[in-house]
Amino acid sequence: MLTYDAQIWSIRKRPNRAAAYQLRWRVGPRPFSKSYKIKAQADGRRSELMTALRNREQFDTETGLPASEVQALNSTTWYAHTRAYAAMKWPGASAEHRASIADSLATITPKLVKDGRGAPDRKMLRTALYSWVYQFVLGDDGTLNSRLDVEEPPADIVAALDWVSRKSVDMTGLNTPSVVRTALDALKLKQDGTAAAENTVKRKRTVFSNCLRYAVERGSLTALPLDKVDWTPPETDDEIDFRFVPGPKLAKALIDAVGDQGERGRHLMAFFGCLCYAANRPGEAANLREDDFTLPEEGWGEVLLSTSTSRVGSGWTDTGESFDTRGLKKRARKTTRPVPIPPVLVRLVREHLKEFGTSEDGRLFRAAQGGGLLSREYGAVWKAARLVALTESEAASPLAGVPYSLRHAGVSLWLESGVSPAEVARRAGHSIAVLFRFYAKAIHRNQQRANQQIERALDATDRD
Template structure:
């Protein structure tokens, strides 16, 4: 009842949104978080269509005559999707951070392979958290493979059909039954084999679990990650955005693939991106790769001239 009372006091009549000054106030509110601080550009970008759909529903119910959005000159903040590679860990630092995770006792050893999947397989955290033993091909020697099919983000129990706080979904922006195979290097194959040998798997086959055996919490592995940062980085580095979140390892993994000379099309496939998204997020890394390719072509042309 307290929540409904608060909503009643804070809400405006839907018809008032036909007034430009009220509409602008509502749109400007979309740019803020609950604590009043500016929201991320992508967050605002997601909120605007939701707000627009609410207005369209009001028209359908006869509460508004027309869509009022064109009455104000308002645009959402521009988004800058390109990754700042100053704060993406390189191969040496990524390895040091994963090792530091494994040095944090039993819990750290349990999560070491989880972070290995984020880096060496460029998995999203929600994808890695749902991996089962049968998701992998783990030969005794050489490269293996992981077959990704689901992601389990935490969304809150009020938003799932089961009443649990985790929702099992298909891969991001893919059909529900779509899969994605990713070759994994021997270092990750060994890490996973050691993980299974020491910790086994959950009843449903999952490799990575919370302390009590449930789904792995972002808060839980986030705390382990921050402890690893504090143990590896200098004080000034730890205060910076360098490798500030576990997702940084996925950025590092994709960057490694690009820097290794893998074609952008294959990198996009392995990472579960479209080519357009890959170029938008990893433009600088792709440009570095193209520069090296240009140099190779130039050397080949010069060699032909010398013949």
């Protein structure tokens, strides 16, 4: 237990003792003492304790030592701490988040070293950290082990990790603002040395902050050191640029152009329709099954979303497969999201089922060679469709540059049509705060239209 209640007494000389000079002090109700042969040694130690007291440093009631000395005694290296942090986070994290943690730590750890003498190749060190140290394997007995402890790594990987384990700074070094700044500045750059995207910096900084919080939890740090550094992450502009979001007419033309790309294009028309008319995320649409749809012969239907699939690599999933299927984004695992779908999407899905059926597990959309739908596959079809549906100048611009643009188009259409932001957020799987951050302009236009309707109603009242 740490306390500010400490008192340091004068040095007492005890004759006829080998260590005649006794330093005494009290922490809380408990007394402590230390004897020295030479008075200068006792004076020096008393001076250290007095300095800690004057600096308003807390003392440990168990050892009697200042908190900084207790921390130094229990200190570990940054490298060892990150291994413990990654292992702690692994069981409850999605495969995508596991890879993100590894990416962030592999960016920071090579910078937090005592010196660069004998440093291994930069890319080799990153591979060693990202693919070996921060990747874990669940054993047959249920224990979680680093891949490094389960498989035999190549000699150059072993050498790189031996270097970083020896050179890594002690955790106490993170109390120095310049060390923290070194880590933060590393987040600003990509591997090739160019500036990283604002959202990438923000994501990695969150991992760094959480890793430091875990150090405080474990007692390796007494306080979060980020507050000591005057460092501001790059500003992020989350608001969507509606100049490049396709309107309803162009969105339909793009989906029709997808259908013109042969059998593969026809197979993906309903997939892109789900992005546009139900505002699905690609990972949500990729995992849809026939049972998820209500498809009446006429009128509106419904799709019930319950899972999302992303491709992250087999090393990050519990199953060893390259696809990770989880619950809906930032929702409880068993949460579902029913979304009404217009007749145009009902027809697309019915036609898809008639022509292509489903996979053995009931999924509507799959890769050309079977298995999970690959982003590079539907991305290539989308790229070809843009060249058909857009003019030359439009195709050269960011207009509908990625399939995700269709989701933006769908959400924008709902807002422009007068659907309440709360209902739009529910259908899209957003929080209200996120919806307002991303779609501020569309919401503002909708509010203007609502104001005009209210004004007309008030005018009518005045006329009456």
